[in-house]
Amino acid sequence: xxxxxxxxxxxxxxxxxxxxxxxxxxxxxxxxxxxxxxxxxxxxxxxxxxxxxxxxxxxxxxxxxxxxxxxxxxxxxxxxxxxxxxxxxxxxxxxxxxxxxxxxxxxxxxxxxxxxxxxxxxxxxxxxxxxxxxxxxxxxxxxxxxxxxxxxxxxxxxxxxxxxxxxxxxxxxxxxxxxxxxxxxxxxxxx
Numbered sequence: 001x002x003x004x005x006x007x008x009x010x011x012x013x014x015x016x017x018x019x020x021x022x023x024x025x026x027x028x029x030x031x032x033x034x035x036x037x038x039x040x041x042x043x044x045x046x047x048x049x050x051x052x053x054x055x056x057x058x059x060x061x062x063x064x065x066x067x068x069x070x071x072x073x074x075x076x077x078x079x080x081x082x083x084x085x086x087x088x089x090x091x092x093x094x095x096x097x098x099x100x101x102x103x104x105x106x107x108x109x110x111x112x113x114x115x116x117x118x119x120x121x122x123x124x125x126x127x128x129x130x131x132x133x134x135x136x137x138x139x140x141x142x143x144x145x146x147x148x149x150x151x152x153x154x155x156x157x158x159x160x161x162x163x164x165x166x167x168x169x170x171x172x173x174x175x176x177x178x179x180x181x182x183x184x185x186x187x188x189x190x191x
Contacts, residue, residue, distance in 0.1 A: 018118055018125055025134045028121030034177045036115040036170050053099050060095065064088045115171060119180060126166055133166065137184050145178040
């Protein structure tokens with residue numbers, strides 16, 4: 001019997017290949033599908049920034065260095081030869097910081113799109129694009145939930161016994177998934 005949270009209809013959109021893989025690995029009954037968050041606004045802003053940002057930034061920095069002596073003369077800094085380059089480097093550093101603040105969250109979102117985790121009683125199946133990874137509980141060594149800080153999102157890092165690392169981020173209900181995985185991996189108490 002599958003587990004469905006109260007107030008939700010059961011998820012019937014499981015692909016046949018996933019159902020077959022779950023049966024092959026004896027993962028048991030289906031519990032829940034965890035999907036990547038759709039952040040269309042971040043992708044609409046992030047994609048152009050990631051694509052057009054570096055060329056415009058390079059052209060702007062070349063132009064800034066070209067006109068740095070004129071800018072320094074307008075500011076009255078004609079006595080020191082290095083002042084124009086120091087001003088240009090300072091402005092370039094500010095421009096790169098602004099670019100990083102906008103580009104890093106967009107890159108995380110774009111990287112997570114298409115990720116789905118199908119949770120079963122005896123394991124889970126991670127899909128990202130065309131890549132499918134079955135993970136029975138006995139094949140997982142550790143699962144750690146790393147909290148968000150600055151521009152890195154909260155992520156669940158799963159390490160398998162064969163030394164593979166799977167990082168899950170930008171998934172709806174990631175903390176719930178991490179709790180279920182850690183509960184499944186907890187050692188059974190001895191009676």
